[in-house]
Amino acid sequence: MKNIHVLVIPYPAQGHVIPLMEAARCLTSNGLKVTFVNTEFTHKRVLTSAHSEIDCPSGLMQMVSIPDGLEPGNDRNDFGKLTKAMFQLMPAKLEEIINDINKNDDQKITCIIADCYMGWVVRVARKMSIRLALFCPSSAAVLAVTMSVQNLIDNEVINCSGAPLKDQMVQLSPTMPLMDPANFLWVCVGDAETNQIIFDFAILDGKEAAEASDHIICNSSMELEHGAFTLFPKMLPIGPLLATNKSTRQVGHLWKEDSTCLTWLDQQPVCSVIYVAFGSITILNQIQFEELALALEDTKRPFLWVVRPGTSGSMDYVYPSGYMERIGTRGKVVSWAPQQKVLNHPSVACFMSHCGWNSTMEGVSNGVPFLCWPYFADQFFNKTYICDIWKTGVGLNKDGTGIVTREEIKSKVEQLLSNNLIKENASNLKEKVMDCVQAGHSSNKNLNKFLDWVKEGNDHARVNESCQ
Template identity: 80%
Template sequence: MKNIHVLAIPYPAQGHVMPLLEAARCFTSNGLKVTFVNTDFTHKRVMMSAGANIDCPSDLMHMVSIPDGMEPCDDRNDLGKLTKSMFQLMPAKLEELINDINKNDDEKITCIVADYCMGWVLRVARKMGIRLALFCPSSAAVLALSMSVQKLIDDEIINNSGVPLKDQMVQLSASMPLMDPANFVWACVGDSVTNQIIFEYLILEVKKAAEAADHIICNSTMELETGAFTLFPKMLPIGPLLATNRSTRQVGHFWNEDTTCLTWLDQQPVGSVIYVAFGSFTIFDQHQFEELALALEDTKKPFLWVVRPGPSGSMDYIFPSGYLDRIGTRGKLVSWAPQQEVLNHPSVACFMSHCGWNSTMEGVSNGVPFVCWPYFADQFFNKTYICDIWKTGLGLNKDETGIVTRGEITSKLEQLLSNIMIKENALSWQEKVMDCVGAGHSLNQNLNKFIDWVREGNDHAQVQETCK
């Protein structure tokens, strides 16, 4: 009897690995075998972290890796270089891996579930005759934007290199939020060279893969993004994935979680703590770091602040003189936090966030208001959802020098924490989103629909083998 065998491959970034691993755990809980393919560099980080315990049967989840084409000392935060390197080397390496797996007739790959940012996988799937599904770890609206590239070019919103041509807000449809072309996901990743590489090697490949894929599954909900799912009904919402396994620890972290912050939270009053975390990519200069530090001190409120270590593993920032002594136990600093558990803690009052999609979904799923501080890529659009559509948070504004000042930060925190309407909106959206998770509801139904499709493909393959 052949196993139903899925190969899953994420883009090598924290916010992509974690949700696809959650989806893979859902697959294994339904009896599917999963080979999860990270890059060598990412695989090492995941397996060395506390998140390496993936909490599913070892015979159903196999963690493997292939090279990304970069040298060990190369900077993988250079997304242009990383994306181009992967595009050039990884297709051949993935094909080699699949051929090796398929030597065992009972283990042959039934389908590939690829992160939509790994659109090049389409070439491998077509060449090897394997069905392809795309996984969207970001908002459905961002995927819809990538699928609308040709229309944006035809309408002269962008040129053939993805560069914005008009300084005006645009809508993909009347039911979707306004978008600023300057903040299109490929237009605000880095310098102009990096942006063009991302557009050519990633976004254009996304469009091809999305059109050709048999299924597209998204870590989102119809309730949150009705307009995007209506515009492209091929996209199937199966989120929020990170809210489906509250009884188990999240998997796929690149750093070890510091769980001492949970004990510290237990000692704080209900609804009193400012939680501050900016994901795995955000970088501040020293001046901006100091402004944030002093603002948190000025609030006189307890705060939990995730200060991520630098590439060397050590702290890249210097705190203001005497800072740690002044804040004492009122501030808790950690290098990485168990975020789902933190946001679900009754002591947390609000979430100062970079607005990455995982963080956005976790905040919404836990009814926590946001202070929005996007850094790059899709985060600016996610802020639009939070502040303008769902009305569950407030944004921060930079001064004329490009700095978010301590006064701006403390002012927005004060406004947010005193705004009853925002808190009520956050709780209302929490109820709507979490209603999708229960048995018999949309998440469960859509996930079952997708798994049934995977099984049907396996049955078809077995019939073909029998008829040979």
């Protein structure tokens, strides 16, 4: 009997790999076979992390890799260079993998699920006559911007190169929040050259793929983004995926988790800990790092702080003199944390976050209020959702020199933790979002609809073969 075999390919960044891995586990838990394609660089890091074992039915998930086009010593945080290199090399390499798999008639690829920022995959799918679905690892609203690029050009919000033409807020539809064109995904990723590459290779290709794909599945829920899903009904919210896979461990991390922080959390009072984590990419300069360190000290509250180890494109920070001795056991600093477990811990009072979509979904799913400190790309819009739409957090503001001062941080911590309305909003939103993944409810229905589509494609393939 021929297996239903799905090939899954994420953009090679942790915020993309983790949710697509969760989506892949949804497929395997429903009996589908998955080949998960990472770049060689990401593949090695995932397999050497603490959670490299994939919790899924035996034999239904295989991890493979293809080169990304960069040399071993190149900086993978240079998204412009990485995106351009992938576009040039990876299509041919992906074809090779598919051709190799398809040599076994019982294992042929039924469909491809590609990250929506890997839009070039649409041309591989067309060439090989394989059905395509997209996966959106960011908010649906951010993908809605990509799908609205031509309208934005026609309305002279941006030019044909993606550069903003108007210094004013725009609204994709009356049911969606206002957006600042200066914060569109491709405008605030890096320097002008990087932004242009992202627009040309990720956004425009992503728009083409979105229009050509049969389905677009999103790690979101109707409760969170009703306006975006109403504007583009083709997008199916199936999240939060971590709630769907709550009985299994999160996978796809590029750093080893330090689980000692969970023991430390067990020793802290309920709703007392400030959890500070800025994801896998955010880089603070030394001055900002010291301001944050001193602010956490000045709050007099327990805090858990994730400080990534120095990596390419990053730096090793120097703590203020005598800092570790002064904070003692009141503060816990780790290189990487099991974030889902941390946010689910009763000791955590709030989440100081860069507002990446995964972190946003995890915080929302656990009813934790946010202190928002976006760094780049879609994070600025996610802050809008948190602070202005859902009203589950407050933003941290920079001073005239571009620094978030210790006084600002301390003040906002006190403001957030004394605001019962924000806490209540966060708790209510958690209840609504978690309800979406229950049997018969919106995200669960959409997941089943998508699974039916995948299986239907396999039936069509059998019919076609029998007629040959």
